[in-house]
Amino acid sequence: MIRLLTILLCSSLLGSHVSGLVFAETPLQAKIQRSANRGIEFLKNRGQAADGSFSGETGVAVTALCVNAILQHRPQAINDPGIQKALAYIESKFQGDGGIYATGSMYRNYETSVAVxxxxxxxxxxxxxxxxxxxxxFLKGIQWDEGEGIETSDPSYGGAGYGKHKRPDLSNTSFLIDALRDLGNDEEDESLQKALQFVVRSQNLAHQGNDTPHADQVNDGGFYYTPAAGGESQAGAAEGGGLRSYGSMTYAGLKSMIYAGLSKDDPRVMAAMDFIAKNYSLDSNPGMGQAGLYYYYHTFAKALDAAQVEVLDDASGTPHPWREELTDHLISEQQADGSWVNKKSERWMEGDRQLVTAYTLLALAYCRD
Known part of the structure; x- marks a missing residue:
């Protein structure tokens, strides 16, 4: 009762209405909206092709990311002609097997997951x-599990991959987990729990469900790309053996563990947070430099929001209100035309303004306080 009265009083003082609990924007939210509006105008006026797609050579992926990003900031844009054309483009990729991807695509899990x-x-x-x-x-059907003849002891078990490689990876598995959560599955879902087995095998942490040979070679709590097919890290091998952890995959791992039901006091979550604290950075993707930087920002924001972290203390004890810091950094990198682009590394398509602008808009959506 006291909480409801407080809400009513605050609503009255702010000049907002209680129906729908709409309140005045905070300075941070207003700053984000101004920047997001510029990014959205770039996508609407310069980023969309005549067929409704955004970077249609990627199949449905970038189009779906752009639609999601715009609607995160402007739900009312659902009826805009540009959004309707983009949705029609996505609908044109509906496949008979239930997937949402371009015909002949080697990225079926990725395209379908972001389309969801x-x-x-x-x-x-x-x-x-x-x-x-x-x-x-469809997504549950292509997950690497018993249906593919994979046993639970196999490092591939529970993962998801692009399709062009004969093994799953953590990036695609995190997209799968995001999609399953978006679809309303909770931590008790069987597919989410299978995916969790793959996720924990991607962590450099011994004796916590990671039974791969890499588990105790680095042991810093961070994550790498895949434990499957012998293991691989995009950051390379560590000196003395093992696979190097890096930033974007560690945030993907953290987010995935939380979505699969692990609590903040679980040793695996605590180890991931310890790696993040020791490697806090907005200047680079730790372990990868400038490569995959905007993918990193998006995953960084989504993971810390999921973990309900407001202030993150780094290795020296310096507190970082990450929502404000990331917002200010991203705004400082916005181009004159409203877009964002990775000028220092085009790896993983980050020279594509549509993709990078979508990543940034999504990151900014998670920065709202």
Whole structure:
């Protein structure tokens, strides 16, 4: 009762209305919205092709990320002609097996997973209920598990991959987990728990579910790309053996563990947070330099938001209110035309302004206080 009265009083003082609990914007939210508006205008006016796609050579992936990003900041844009054209483009990639991807794509899990995020945001009056249910069945069907003849002892078990490589990876597995969560699955979902087994095997942490040969060679609590098929880290091998942890995969691992139900006092979560504290950076993707920098920012923001972290103390004890810091950094990197682009590394398509602008808009959405 006291809480409700407080809400009513605050609402009255702020000049807002309680129906829908709409309150005045904070300075941080206003700053984010101004920057986001510029990014959205770039996508609408300069980033979209005549067929409704954004960077259509990627299949449905970048289009879906852009739709999701725009609707995160402007839910009312659902009826804008540009959004409707983009949704029609996504719909043109609905496949008979339930997946959402370009015909012949080698990135079926990735395309379908990010398309799910967009369609969940765009779903009104059940418009996408059926294709979303079919997409869920598709994603669970291509997960590496018993259906592919994989036993639980196999390092590939529970993971998801692009399809062009004969092994799953943590990046795709985190996209799968995001999609399953977007679709309403909670931590008790069987597929999420299978995915968790793959995730913990991707962590440099011994005796906590990682039974791979790499578990205790680095042991810094961070994550690498994949434990499957002998293991691989995009950051390379560590001196003396093992696979080097790096920033973007550690945030992906942290987020995935939380979504799969691990608590903040779980040793695996605590170890990931320790790595993050020791390697806090907005200037680079720790372990990778400038490569994958905006993917890193997006995953950084989504993971810390999921972990309900507001202030992060780094290795020296310096506190970082990460929402404000990341917001200010991203705004400082915004281009004159409203877009963002990785000028220092085009690896993983980060020379593509549509993709990088979508990553940034999504990151900014998680920076809202």
């Amino acid at each position: 995020g967009a369609l969940v945001q765009a779903n009104r009056e059940g418009r996408y209920d059926s294709p979303l249910k079919r997409a869920e069945m």
